[in-house]
Amino acid sequence: MSGYTAHFRVWRGDVGGGDLEDFKVEVNEGEVVLDIIHRLQATQAPDLAVRWNCKAGKCGSCSAEINGRPRLMCMTRMSVFTREETITVTPLRAFPVVRDLVTDVGFNYQKAREVPSFVPPSGLGPGEYRMMQEDVDRPQEFRKCIECFLCQDTCHVVRDHEENKQAFAGPRFLMRVAELDMHPLDAAEDTGLDRKTTAQDEHGLGYCNITKCCTEVCPEGIKITDNALIPLKERAVDRKYDPLVWLGSKIRRRSSAG
Amino acid sequence: MSVVDRQEWDVVVVGAGGAGLRAAIEARERGARTAVICKSLFGKAHTVMAEGGIAAAMANVNENDNWQVHFRDTMRGGKFLNQWRMAELHAQEAPDRVWELETWGALFDRTKDGRISQRNFGGHEYPRLAHVGDRTGLELIRTLQQKIVALQQEDHKETGDYESRLKVFQECTVTRVLTVSDSGSAAGGSRVSGVFAYDRETGRFFVLEAPAVVIATGGIGKSFKVTSNSWEYTGDGHALALLAGAPLLNMEFVQFHPTGMVWPPSVKGILVTESVRGDGGVLRNSEGKRFMFDYIPDVFKEKYAESEEEGDRWYEDPDHNRRPPELLPRDEVARAINAEVKAGRGSPHGGVFLDVSTRMPAEVIRRRLPSMYHQFKELADVDITAEAMEVGPTCHYVMGGIAVESDTAAARGVPGLYAAGEVAGGMHGSNRLGGNSLSDLLVFGRRAGLHAAEYAAGLGGERPSVDDSQVDTAAAEALRPFSAEGPVPGEQEGRPPENPYTLHQELQQAMNDLVGIIRREGEMEQALEKLADLRVRTRRAGVEGHRQFNPGWHLALDLRNMLLVSECVARAALERTESRGGHTREDHPAMEREWRRINLLCRLADPTGGLAATDPVVGQIALTRETTDPIRPDLLALFDKEELVKYLAEEELYE
Numbered sequence: 001m002s003g004y005t006a007h008f009r010v011w012r013g014d015v016g017g018g019d020l021e022d023f024k025v026e027v028n029e030g031e032v033v034l035d036i037i038h039r040l041q042a043t044q045a046p047d048l049a050v051r052w053n054c055k056a057g058k059c060g061s062c063s064a065e066i067n068g069r070p071r072l073m074c075m076t077r078m079s080v081f082t083r084e085e086t087i088t089v090t091p092l093r094a095f096p097v098v099r100d101l102v103t104d105v106g107f108n109y110q111k112a113r114e115v116p117s118f119v120p121p122s123g124l125g126p127g128e129y130r131m132m133q134e135d136v137d138r139p140q141e142f143r144k145c146i147e148c149f150l151c152q153d154t155c156h157v158v159r160d161h162e163e164n165k166q167a168f169a170g171p172r173f174l175m176r177v178a179e180l181d182m183h184p185l186d187a188a189e190d191t192g193l194d195r196k197t198t199a200q201d202e203h204g205l206g207y208c209n210i211t212k213c214c215t216e217v218c219p220e221g222i223k224i225t226d227n228a229l230i231p232l233k234e235r236a237v238d239r240k241y242d243p244l245v246w247l248g249s250k251i252r253r254r255s256s257a258g
Numbered sequence: 259m260s261v262v263d264r265q266e267w268d269v270v271v272v273g274a275g276g277a278g279l280r281a282a283i284e285a286r287e288r289g290a291r292t293a294v295i296c297k298s299l300f301g302k303a304h305t306v307m308a309e310g311g312i313a314a315a316m317a318n319v320n321e322n323d324n325w326q327v328h329f330r331d332t333m334r335g336g337k338f339l340n341q342w343r344m345a346e347l348h349a350q351e352a353p354d355r356v357w358e359l360e361t362w363g364a365l366f367d368r369t370k371d372g373r374i375s376q377r378n379f380g381g382h383e384y385p386r387l388a389h390v391g392d393r394t395g396l397e398l399i400r401t402l403q404q405k406i407v408a409l410q411q412e413d414h415k416e417t418g419d420y421e422s423r424l425k426v427f428q429e430c431t432v433t434r435v436l437t438v439s440d441s442g443s444a445a446g447g448s449r450v451s452g453v454f455a456y457d458r459e460t461g462r463f464f465v466l467e468a469p470a471v472v473i474a475t476g477g478i479g480k481s482f483k484v485t486s487n488s489w490e491y492t493g494d495g496h497a498l499a500l501l502a503g504a505p506l507l508n509m510e511f512v513q514f515h516p517t518g519m520v521w522p523p524s525v526k527g528i529l530v531t532e533s534v535r536g537d538g539g540v541l542r543n544s545e546g547k548r549f550m551f552d553y554i555p556d557v558f559k560e561k562y563a564e565s566e567e568e569g570d571r572w573y574e575d576p577d578h579n580r581r582p583p584e585l586l587p588r589d590e591v592a593r594a595i596n597a598e599v600k601a602g603r604g605s606p607h608g609g610v611f612l613d614v615s616t617r618m619p620a621e622v623i624r625r626r627l628p629s630m631y632h633q634f635k636e637l638a639d640v641d642i643t644a645e646a647m648e649v650g651p652t653c654h655y656v657m658g659g660i661a662v663e664s665d666t667a668a669a670r671g672v673p674g675l676y677a678a679g680e681v682a683g684g685m686h687g688s689n690r691l692g693g694n695s696l697s698d699l700l701v702f703g704r705r706a707g708l709h710a711a712e713y714a715a716g717l718g719g720e721r722p723s724v725d726d727s728q729v730d731t732a733a734a735e736a737l738r739p740f741s742a743e744g745p746v747p748g749e750q751e752g753r754p755p756e757n758p759y760t761l762h763q764e765l766q767q768a769m770n771d772l773v774g775i776i777r778r779e780g781e782m783e784q785a786l787e788k789l790a791d792l793r794v795r796t797r798r799a800g801v802e803g804h805r806q807f808n809p810g811w812h813l814a815l816d817l818r819n820m821l822l823v824s825e826c827v828a829r830a831a832l833e834r835t836e837s838r839g840g841h842t843r844e845d846h847p848a849m850e851r852e853w854r855r856i857n858l859l860c861r862l863a864d865p866t867g868g869l870a871a872t873d874p875v876v877g878q879i880a881l882t883r884e885t886t887d888p889i890r891p892d893l894l895a896l897f898d899k900e901e902l903v904k905y906l907a908e909e910e911l912y913e
Contacts, residue, residue, distance in 0.1 A: 030637075046803075054306065098459055102459075118363030126357035130371070133367065144396075
């Protein structure tokens, strides 16, 4: 495959407004959308604003919407499009635009602060932690998250309803609650913190109606809905409506620990 | 005088990778009000790209491991040029730094008995790297990020403000460390008074006044064309230290990681983790030969397998077999690959073959190397469970850096300035072992934060005040690219401004071709001429548009740093007439014992700040030689005499 000229439409503007701008740009074998954006910067639009870092799908900086779908620009190969196709690149829709493809993702950092941190178990010093691989497998899946915020962008609870942002942490941070809840040594419960009920009461788990859009866009392939949100919902429901289930889980926990 | 927003902090940390965040945590826990400034979003620093693991002699997998063995491996890897006290502290403290991460919520892969699992890596005698699949850096950065949030939550509970004691200024760039002349010092030097920075989003300038500044900005890879480093790696911290009056140490040592992707062109240089080899992957040339057996250098002859059979047995029975030569230190493997390709035995796209597909079942590969599987599948259409990867050397890490005191991480000659992580020199000598970077970040990040906080507290009310004229000069320097058009003094007409992207590409090409993995005197002289030319042209680097999130402007400012650092690398590489670790001279191929004791220090030639010296001979950098302290006898006693004679000069052995 040799080089060709592609037709790009890139949103340019700022908080005051903007529009799609047309570009004709060279494409070479093996390139990804981010390469093309960089070529635009170097040759046609030196002040085109875009975030990026690793260019290897590990840092989650270059999130944008490509032909309307939330994706990482560095992991979207040009070969998935036909040569005739017009490729439209726009900023993440759920967050306020700063400039061109850069949005204000502060919402996510605010939500991160609202999730209570890991509580170390008392009586275990550094070096004394013992956990089995099969027990850390589940939370480890969630720690693969690169915080690209594509799930936060695509989730219709906030995508089309700005007003829900106050009450809803979004898939990324509900998954963080699930991760901590599944951590074999998290001692939140000993401090009176029940992560399952806070997911429901404080982080808006109830808004999620498991359409799995978040899972579909996750570049790490994390099964956010199936493995984090649904189990969290099931357990939160148990807690809320069934005191016997709650008591039972307590007793089992004690006996297995003893 | 420009009106610039000012804030007061106790400690300012520049950089939010592993070292910066660990420093910030320590400084805040010691009671210092601490600000962190980083160029990217919080949690995106280059540390996320570290794959293999954190080296720490916890002895979870092989009980014979201890800090002395780790120290020995580190010194061998660095060819004994390491600042030995740093290597000692690093080996001793790394296990505590890893265990501490668990108490902050980190989830490492486990051994059968529930402890932290450890894997083999190049140059490490025992399985030593704590890891999480092949995304250990992500786990590290996320754990530190979440610890910062935990501290902010504590502060919020107490003060009602998350940022009252620890604040992250994300997407901001520091362009100058501010100093005041130090009346107390005999040398008439200066000490730190704060930093000058701009907010990338708005373009607004601001000053953080602080008596202590920790530089933790990482490396310099973006001065090279083929690199595993991200855009942030423009040598900012190295340049900030130089400009503030601190020397850089041994900048000629640049690590080319042996295995970067070579195809397709747009991903050339992206890292292929050493874990592939640590877990059993082998290197082959186009004839199908495991060529590394031909490249075991004399100093390592007794420690590596002589046959493929022995090497293969080692994975199961390391006590009775020697390790395969694919696990030699990185400099050795990189040179070997380079030589194979040059001899015409390379792969179709100019690398060699790295194969795991014939060594492990597909599901094991997918479990142990998930990001490598993903990376090759997505970016190169290669299924690593079914076929070999093509790999070649890529610029990965700089061993040289800011010269620091081993115990305190204090930069030499500038009170109040500290450095930790890749930006600091000395720890790794002439070549870093894989896995020793993440542990370095933690050990010396903590030490830098600790000593910066103590220094700030020790000043009491006697804080240096920021010099207004320095702020004005810094602001003018930062705005220069917006007025690059127009007549140049002494010339007839105005010339068009230079495109910063073009200048950057020319710099990368020059460093790659002329000061790359194999170096020659004539080429490095040529490089210095090219750098002088680029330096002059960079004065005219111009940008379009305004100051709000303008990448062209950001690059124009970063060019100053890349040019300074590139000159240090070229000048030191020209001076060192031997080959050692990450510095290979074709015209001086042998390692010389006499050079082991020589450190090369780079300083700014004109401390008043004239940065456009056009003379390639004089340039911006003045180089001096320095003889290192002798290695402490009890540390030398950890090695056999037969080994020491390969490295140390006669008189050092019998002192």
